[in-house]
Amino acid sequence: MSFIKPIFRHPTQTKNKAGFYKSDYEGRISTLCAGCGHDSINASIVAACYEMNIEPHKVVKLSGIGCSSKAPAYYLNNSHGFNTVHGRMPSVATGANMANRELTYLGVSGDGDSASIGIGQFIHVNRRNLNMVYIMMNNGCYGLTKGQDSATADIGSLSKSGSRNEFSPIDMVSMALESGATFIARSFSGDKKQLVPLIKAAMSHPGFAFIDVISPCVTFNNNKGSTKAYDFIREHIEVTSEFDFVPIREEISVEYEEGTQKSVTLHDGSQIQLSKLYSDWDPSDRNSAMEKLQQSKANGDILTGLLYIDPGSQDLHSTLNTSTLPLNQLTEEDLCPGSATLEKINTEYR
Amino acid sequence: MSEQIRVNDMVVRFANVNGTGSSSANEVFSKAVFRMGIPVAPKNIFPSNIQGLPTWYEVRISGKGYLGRRKGIDVMVGINPESMKKDIAAVRPGGYFIYDNTKQLHDDMVRKDIHMVGIPMMQLSIENYQAPRLQQLFKNIIYIGALSVLIDLDLDVVKSIISEQFEKKPKLIPPNHKALDLGANWVRQNLVYPFNVRLKHSNLTDDKIMIDGNAATGLGAVYGGATVLSWYPITPSTSVAKSFEAFAKKYRKDPETGKNNFAIIQAEDELAAFGMAMGANWNGARGFTATSGAGISLMNEFIGLAYFAEVPMVLVDVQRGGPSTGMPTRTQQSDILPCAYASHGDTKHIMLIPANPTECFEFMAEAFDLADQLQTVIFLMSDLDLGMNIHMTEAFSWDDSKKYNKGKVLNKQELEGLEDYGRFKDVDGDGIGYRVIPGTHPSKGAYLARGTSHDPYGRYTEDGEVHAGEINRLIRKFNTAKYLVPKPELYQETFQSDYGIIFYGTTTYAAMEVIDILKEEGGQIDAMRLKAFPFQDEVKEFIEAHKTVYVIEQNRDAQCRSLLILELGIDQSKMASILNYDGMPITADSILFQLRLQMEGFNGQLPSTNNHNNASVSHH
Numbered sequence: 001m002s003f004i005k006p007i008f009r010h011p012t013q014t015k016n017k018a019g020f021y022k023s024d025y026e027g028r029i030s031t032l033c034a035g036c037g038h039d040s041i042n043a044s045i046v047a048a049c050y051e052m053n054i055e056p057h058k059v060v061k062l063s064g065i066g067c068s069s070k071a072p073a074y075y076l077n078n079s080h081g082f083n084t085v086h087g088r089m090p091s092v093a094t095g096a097n098m099a100n101r102e103l104t105y106l107g108v109s110g111d112g113d114s115a116s117i118g119i120g121q122f123i124h125v126n127r128r129n130l131n132m133v134y135i136m137m138n139n140g141c142y143g144l145t146k147g148q149d150s151a152t153a154d155i156g157s158l159s160k161s162g163s164r165n166e167f168s169p170i171d172m173v174s175m176a177l178e179s180g181a182t183f184i185a186r187s188f189s190g191d192k193k194q195l196v197p198l199i200k201a202a203m204s205h206p207g208f209a210f211i212d213v214i215s216p217c218v219t220f221n222n223n224k225g226s227t228k229a230y231d232f233i234r235e236h237i238e239v240t241s242e243f244d245f246v247p248i249r250e251e252i253s254v255e256y257e258e259g260t261q262k263s264v265t266l267h268d269g270s271q272i273q274l275s276k277l278y279s280d281w282d283p284s285d286r287n288s289a290m291e292k293l294q295q296s297k298a299n300g301d302i303l304t305g306l307l308y309i310d311p312g313s314q315d316l317h318s319t320l321n322t323s324t325l326p327l328n329q330l331t332e333e334d335l336c337p338g339s340a341t342l343e344k345i346n347t348e349y350r
Numbered sequence: 351m352s353e354q355i356r357v358n359d360m361v362v363r364f365a366n367v368n369g370t371g372s373s374s375a376n377e378v379f380s381k382a383v384f385r386m387g388i389p390v391a392p393k394n395i396f397p398s399n400i401q402g403l404p405t406w407y408e409v410r411i412s413g414k415g416y417l418g419r420r421k422g423i424d425v426m427v428g429i430n431p432e433s434m435k436k437d438i439a440a441v442r443p444g445g446y447f448i449y450d451n452t453k454q455l456h457d458d459m460v461r462k463d464i465h466m467v468g469i470p471m472m473q474l475s476i477e478n479y480q481a482p483r484l485q486q487l488f489k490n491i492i493y494i495g496a497l498s499v500l501i502d503l504d505l506d507v508v509k510s511i512i513s514e515q516f517e518k519k520p521k522l523i524p525p526n527h528k529a530l531d532l533g534a535n536w537v538r539q540n541l542v543y544p545f546n547v548r549l550k551h552s553n554l555t556d557d558k559i560m561i562d563g564n565a566a567t568g569l570g571a572v573y574g575g576a577t578v579l580s581w582y583p584i585t586p587s588t589s590v591a592k593s594f595e596a597f598a599k600k601y602r603k604d605p606e607t608g609k610n611n612f613a614i615i616q617a618e619d620e621l622a623a624f625g626m627a628m629g630a631n632w633n634g635a636r637g638f639t640a641t642s643g644a645g646i647s648l649m650n651e652f653i654g655l656a657y658f659a660e661v662p663m664v665l666v667d668v669q670r671g672g673p674s675t676g677m678p679t680r681t682q683q684s685d686i687l688p689c690a691y692a693s694h695g696d697t698k699h700i701m702l703i704p705a706n707p708t709e710c711f712e713f714m715a716e717a718f719d720l721a722d723q724l725q726t727v728i729f730l731m732s733d734l735d736l737g738m739n740i741h742m743t744e745a746f747s748w749d750d751s752k753k754y755n756k757g758k759v760l761n762k763q764e765l766e767g768l769e770d771y772g773r774f775k776d777v778d779g780d781g782i783g784y785r786v787i788p789g790t791h792p793s794k795g796a797y798l799a800r801g802t803s804h805d806p807y808g809r810y811t812e813d814g815e816v817h818a819g820e821i822n823r824l825i826r827k828f829n830t831a832k833y834l835v836p837k838p839e840l841y842q843e844t845f846q847s848d849y850g851i852i853f854y855g856t857t858t859y860a861a862m863e864v865i866d867i868l869k870e871e872g873g874q875i876d877a878m879r880l881k882a883f884p885f886q887d888e889v890k891e892f893i894e895a896h897k898t899v900y901v902i903e904q905n906r907d908a909q910c911r912s913l914l915i916l917e918l919g920i921d922q923s924k925m926a927s928i929l930n931y932d933g934m935p936i937t938a939d940s941i942l943f944q945l946r947l948q949m950e951g952f953n954g955q956l957p958s959t960n961n962h963n964n965a966s967v968s969h970h
């Protein structure tokens with residue numbers, strides 16, 4: 001079921017630099033359960049796109065199948081989208097991106113969609129460094145099929161019915177680090193302050209940007225004993241850094257304490273301002289990120305924030321040396337070699 | 351063993367070991383026959399293996415222009431000791447077995463009813479070349495030289511082909527020419543020549559080229575405007591991707607920037623391969639993938655998505671022997687039904703069925719227009735025989751005034767004037783809605799493409815009536831396709847017989863030979879070739895006009911016959927079948943044999959002659 005949302009603009013709403021109101025970035029009324037973590041993420045996506053002054057029609061929304069993958073209906077009504085099949089969103093995103101390198105590709109998926117049926121495509125889209133944002137709404141269960149354990153569920157985590165998960169979890173952040181993503185972050189659906197700038201930075205990053213967002217399922221996995229419940233997350237969250245994202249042409253006004261500050265300049269001139277909380281961790285060093293992750297895992301903590309970034313990232317179009325003009329804008333003149341060439345080809349086969 | 355002389359009518363088979371360089375020598379042989387103006391049809395019979403197993407190269411030479419396989423091997427060049435016994439046995443009585451007598455042949459290998467022609471190939475090679483690898487390679491060239499004298503293959507033509515091949519490595523030309531002479535001279539000095547089967551210059555190959563279907567398909571994709579190829583390696587479709595890549599690198603680089611006006615991705619599997627190409631099409635580029643066998647099975651979920659979300663897509667299926675991993679290096683037409691109805695739920699798909707490389711080129715280029723016009727998956731149903739063998743075929747042509755037909759796509763201005771855009775609204779009554787490519791307009795035309803049920807605006811629905819309305823519209827669209835896909839080919843102006851044959855794809859070569867043979871015998875059968883699915887009214891009319899129709903195809907289950915019965919509502923008792931599914935291309939002999947056998951049951955009106963070789967259903 002899906003409703004048209006009445007367009008209601010708060011009188012105090014202002015247009016962003018691209019000339020759009022925040023409501024221009026919204027979608028239909030959500031049909032997800034009240035309190036579902038996924039809806040908070042949707043709100044952060046809306047905020048990030050509004051703040052990035054991006055024209056809504058320049059964003060392409062993609063998803064697989066699941067409660068999380070329904071999300072594209074609930075934000076960016078003026079963006080085209082493709083709700084694909086279970087676990088296969090990365091391939092559709094790859095093809096779409098190849099067709100037009102000028103748009104922003106924003107994919108959302110679930111932990112079932114990404115870590116089980118879709119883990120093959122997930123790893124391969126990482127290693128190709130496709131220029132896209134990939135948000136995994138991670139609730140440790142299959143929401144849409146009524147709460148079965150997913151592959152990200154922790155050992156010992158209790159389901160609503162009280163049964164205990166006995167299998168080792170797949171940590172998708174480590175997976176992304178291993179397989180070549182060039183922007184890796186983790187956040188919590190309830191932490192808009194951290195999530196919005198992360199999404200903004202991810203959108204500016206020229207390569208594969210993965211954000212694992214812990215997003216409790218209030219209906220099937222928010223019980224005592226579940227390690228993806230709101231209470232548990234709030235108790236175990238550990239933050240790598242204070243984080244701010246400054247798009248190009250905006251004044252840099254954030255101030256950080258000397259010594260802990262790290263700023264990363266992206267290809268378009270935007271800046272990521274990090275106030276590191278750990279002196280022994282360097283977000284532009286894969287090994288360092290890996291170590292920090294292992295440490296916090298051993299401590300039973302959930303490490304959040306920007307974990308790794310490669311500021312020199314080269315996306316798939318650079319690797320394939322594709323034309324600067326999007327492939328979908330090329331015409332017969334660019335594409336068809338014509339009859340004279342064909343005559344030459346014929347003689348090669350005589 | 352005196353026999354009458356036969357000119358430009360023979361089957362030559364080479365028995366080699368794969369990985370020994372024989373295939374390029376054998377290709378030179380075919381090409382030389384072609385350059386002499388004589389129709390030639392080579393077939394590679396190869397194992398699913400890289401090195402060391404038996405492989406055969408069979409060449410049909412026919413002044414009458416028959417390009418199918420035929421029974422009866424006239425000349426066997428038996429180089430492989432492992433398969434030699436079988437190879438000797440395969441020669442027709444009165445035929446020739448050419449072998450390397452550097453080592454003497456065992457007595458019980460000798461057949462008295464054929465000519466045993468020993469040539470010291472390896473000895474000649476060892477005497478003239480140093481490195482063992484070269485000795486091996488030149489042995490192949492030596493037998494081509496010998497053959498030139500034995501069957502009157504023009505040695506100058508062979509030499510000029512070799513010179514062209516080594517244009518960039520001219521140092522290799524003289525030793526190759528020498529090897530040819532070694533073989534030729536040895537024969538001149540030691541044997542009686544030429545054979546009773548021999549060649550004579552002709553002019554039947556003007557305006558023709560020699561190319562494999564997969565190369566033609568890849569070239570068709572370049573001409574058809576494909577920019578995105580995603581694929582996963584599988585025999586026999588791999589060379590489609592390789593061909594597209596080679597042609598694109600040559601003809602699709604921006605001359606100024608050196609950048610690629612194409613993107614090729616070797617995907618992680620066939621699911622991803624399909625998803626990527628479909629994503630590209632959804633976003634307004636022309637994408638395609640090529641696969642075979644198991645790849646088609648894996649793509650099924652995505653095929654349904656492209657069908658229901660109405661995304662243009664081009665999928666090349668180079669059919670091979672199934673089921674399962676089956677016979678990866680043998681041919682079949684056994685994906686017809688699985689492709690016609692691929693994916694769960696009510697689905698039907700459009701298939702184009704080329705019968706030669708020229709049609710591979712033309713249909714492939716056309717497939718992109720059809721996909722964009724019909725906003726659905728277009729299957730190009732090739733097969734291993736067509737894809738991986740070199741065929742003599744009409745030279746390619748292209749009309750430079752042709753514009754790509756992108757179908758119904760709304761641009762920004764057109765959207766501006768639209769008040770009530772709905773992606774799937776059937777405004778024109780042909781079942782086809784208007785697409786909008788992402789990024790077109792800031793506030794109009796956006797929708798969420800999906801595989802869930804949707805209303806004409808693309809919005810999710812669980813309303814049964816709305817759902818039924820939409821899938822009914824898809825049938826309207828399918829009917830529209832009938833008017834856009836290639837029409838069947840009829841081989842007579844008016845029907846002459848109570849009996850008809852229907853065939854498609856690579857079965858055409860043998861079927862046309864059958865039509866000819868029957869004519870020579872004073873008989874007549876009406877014939878039609880299918881080029882596409884959905885079937886047009888002409889197909890139904892043809893079937894209705896005949897008492898019995900034989901559907902000739904290369905699969906066990908008479909798949910196309912079933913499809914005709916199902917889709918056209920035909921009485922199945924009038925639909926007979928002629929089949930071949932041993933993995934080797936069907937022969938005219940086999941068709942005639944089965945036809946005659948069945949006609950008796952139908953009180954056959956065809957004059958049946960006794961002197962024609964009865965073919966068995968197996969062909970090896």
Ligand SMILES: Cc1ncc(C[n+]2csc(CCOP(=O)(O)OP(=O)(O)O)c2C)c(N)n1
Nearest residue numbers: 066067068086110111112113141142143144
């Ligand atoms: C091929 C296939 N198998 C199974 C399903 C059924 N299915 C729908 S959603 C889903 C799991 C979704 O879990 P997740 O991705 O974590 O999303 P969530 O609902 O938890 O947000 C499954 C198994 C399907 N749609 N397709």
Ligand code: SF4
Nearest residue numbers: 033036067143217218
């Ligand atoms: S079932 Fe869980 S994941 Fe799905 S909408 Fe409800 S709360 Fe969210």
Ligand SMILES: [Mg+2]
Nearest residue numbers: 110111112141
């Ligand atoms: Mg989940």
